[in-house]
């Protein structure tokens with residue numbers, strides 16, 4: 001039987017630890033505030049934003065919401081971000097992605113002050129990550145490292161294969177696994193013999209965005225499998241990039257969807273909010 005890696009439980013433990021830390025900061029007169037900006041009203045985005053605000057309330061961080069209409073111009077959004085950069089009562093700024101097509105996402109990410117970049121998406125944060133300097137870590141990959149560590153799965157010396165090379169997951173995941181002394185391969189849509197490459201993995205991280213794409217044919221017996229995907233299937237059930245029922249019997253440990261990586265993303269966002277005030 002594979003070990004089920006319970007992201008819901010582990011994220012709860014992390015939030016409880018953060019809640020205590022936030023209370024200590026409060027006692028010293030230090031409050032933390034996260035500004036959350038959503039442009040438009042995509043229902044999936046609204047769910048995530050609501051979950052982020054709930055997590056803020058739980059650990060004792062103030063969340064300030066900015067719900068802007070779909071037609072908001074790039075200039076208006078940049079102006080708001082600049083105001084929040086200058087506002088000393090705001091510690092972190094999160095612009096929910098994706099933004100509408102008429103707004104340049106990269107330009108918005110670069111406008112957020114690197115000191116308030118709780119998503120870890122700013123080029124300064126990305127650079128710090130790759131050279132091993134302290135900085136904000138991208139939440140999903142940082143959450144995956146916590147899942148592994150808190151499940152007593154060692155990374156050092158292991159063959160780690162990441163499928164997917166996005167700026168939000170694949171690339172920062174590679175940097176973090178490398179930092180933990182893993183041997184890292186980043187595979188992607190143009191990788192030849194993907195099954196063979198995936199089968200090398202002791203730890204397989206799947207972030208390809210294709211519903212139940214990874215079957216047991218991609219798995220070395222006893223591998224650890226981390227599923228970053230999130231889809232709604234025909235039956236309206238949440239599922240991941242991994243065919244869980246097929247893969248689980250061949251893995252030694254595996255994350256479910258929901259209840260795996262997703263809740264960890266939010267816990268690590270909360271960690272980054274607290275990081276803004278740590279000495």
Ligand SMILES: Nc1nc(=O)c2c([nH]1)NC[C@@H]1CN(c3ccc(C(=O)N[C@@H](CCC(=O)O)C(=O)O)cc3)C=[N+]21
Nearest residue numbers: 048095096097098119139258259260261262263265266
């Ligand atoms: N600036 C920005 N930062 C983000 O971190 C960001 C973003 N934009 N845009 C969208 C993605 C997606 N994302 C998720 C967060 C939590 C769950 C999560 O909690 N999932 C639950 C299920 C939630 C449900 O029921 O739908 C689970 O997997 O158990 C999923 C996805 C953050 N993102």
